[in-house]
Amino acid sequence: MVRFQRGEVIERREMLHGDLWLTTPVTVVDDDGDRLAVRLDPGSAFTFPPHPFGAHPWAHQSHWGASIVLQLYRSGDLYSVWKLFEPDGAFRHWYLNFEAPMGRGPGHIDTGDYGLDLIVDASGRRQWKDVTDLHHQRVEGRITAQTALDVLAEAARVEAALDADDRWWAPWDDWSPEPAA
Known part of the structure; x- marks a missing residue:
């Protein structure tokens, strides 16, 4: 197995x-x-190779925006957990990004976005985001009907875990980006 x-x-x-x-x-x-755990920094360049499916939805952007993001992946999960910070390092919110389980290779990780997201603020309040994206991705042929059902089942498991305050990413609660030099 590849370790970084x-x-x-x-x-x-x-x-x-x-x-x-x-x-x-x-x-x-x-x-x-x-x-x-990986860190995505403001200004990180995007590359969009030509793809038979067409342009990526973010293809109009050349780089990541202003937020600092700690991205947490656990093998086999249909989501990753992102901890977003303002450019000055102030915590913004948690962001659960439903996506294909992480794969590892030399010098890279692979995943694929399913569109569904869950924002959890510092108080624990939750807000689902892009709920209709699952349907649109299925209709467009980006995901199968079975994948959409799998993602919805995973979302239900995640909600139950949050209700029980069972967060595998809790050890990262106190992590914050180092101040800029």
């Missing part, structure tokens, strides 16, 4: 139907072989 070293810059690759659709560099914060 703290401080290593790797590519986060978004795949669609087995083909590369988007890449961006991220920096490894921690990797225990099962759980991976």
